[in-house]
Amino acid sequence: MSTLILLRHGESVWNRDARFSGWADVDLTSTGADQAREAGRRLRAAGIAPDVAYTSLLRRAIHTLELALAALDRSRIPVHRDWRLNERHYGALEGESKSATARRLGDAEFQHLRRGLRTRPPAIPHDDPRHPRHVGAYREVAADALPAAESLEDTLQRLLPYWDAAIAPSLAAGQTTLVCAHTHSLRALLYRLDGHTPESIEAVEIPTATPLVYRLDAGLQPIERETMCA
Numbered sequence: 001m002s003t004l005i006l007l008r009h010g011e012s013v014w015n016r017d018a019r020f021s022g023w024a025d026v027d028l029t030s031t032g033a034d035q036a037r038e039a040g041r042r043l044r045a046a047g048i049a050p051d052v053a054y055t056s057l058l059r060r061a062i063h064t065l066e067l068a069l070a071a072l073d074r075s076r077i078p079v080h081r082d083w084r085l086n087e088r089h090y091g092a093l094e095g096e097s098k099s100a101t102a103r104r105l106g107d108a109e110f111q112h113l114r115r116g117l118r119t120r121p122p123a124i125p126h127d128d129p130r131h132p133r134h135v136g137a138y139r140e141v142a143a144d145a146l147p148a149a150e151s152l153e154d155t156l157q158r159l160l161p162y163w164d165a166a167i168a169p170s171l172a173a174g175q176t177t178l179v180c181a182h183t184h185s186l187r188a189l190l191y192r193l194d195g196h197t198p199e200s201i202e203a204v205e206i207p208t209a210t211p212l213v214y215r216l217d218a219g220l221q222p223i224e225r226e227t228m229c230a
Helices: 030-045 059-072 098-105 107-115 152-172 183-193
Strands: 002-008 052-055 079-081 177-181 212-216 222-227
Touching: 002 059, 002 152, 002 183, 030 059, 052 059, 052 152, 059 079, 059 177, 098 107, 152 177, 152 183, 177 183
Parallel strands: 002 177, 052 079, 052 177
Antiparallel strands: 002 212, 212 222
């Protein structure tokens, strides 16, 4: 049996301001930092000690992981960062007010855009300086692999090769594995792990900095699942 810990980052500046974050590299608020430390304390109290950790290239996830591992006294474990664990790319909506977008689209369309499997927001132009191809952190990634906008299904498709190549082998080797990522990169994993349908995934929420612990069998199928709420 293997243990997988999924952890969404703590509250970010744009979470607090109710803006679409996507790949924008915003950091944690002081509340988010406290949430990250508390997540580590909960795992430590439960006797769950990760052997290896994976995170995105976005600082709100990186800093959450650092703070949680410090609270766990596990700061020296191997940590792997990869762009494929980044948040869903919200395209031209990144930085926009969620409430203003909801008023413009209407509640039903807004909910489907945010939570649906296949709805993709308007793309950001390739010549826009906010496009990932112009961001130094992604200089080694093929330009045609970098998204201009993503649906949840798109996010899943770019994440799965990394799961198969890096995260799954850690779990298969019996390592307790912590993945610290984002709302939609984690929802994409839950779509696969929990066998959701396109309809059921719309109701799935990922609370900030709340460890979700899976016990997996030899085939990496879930046996048990626990949400470690305060």
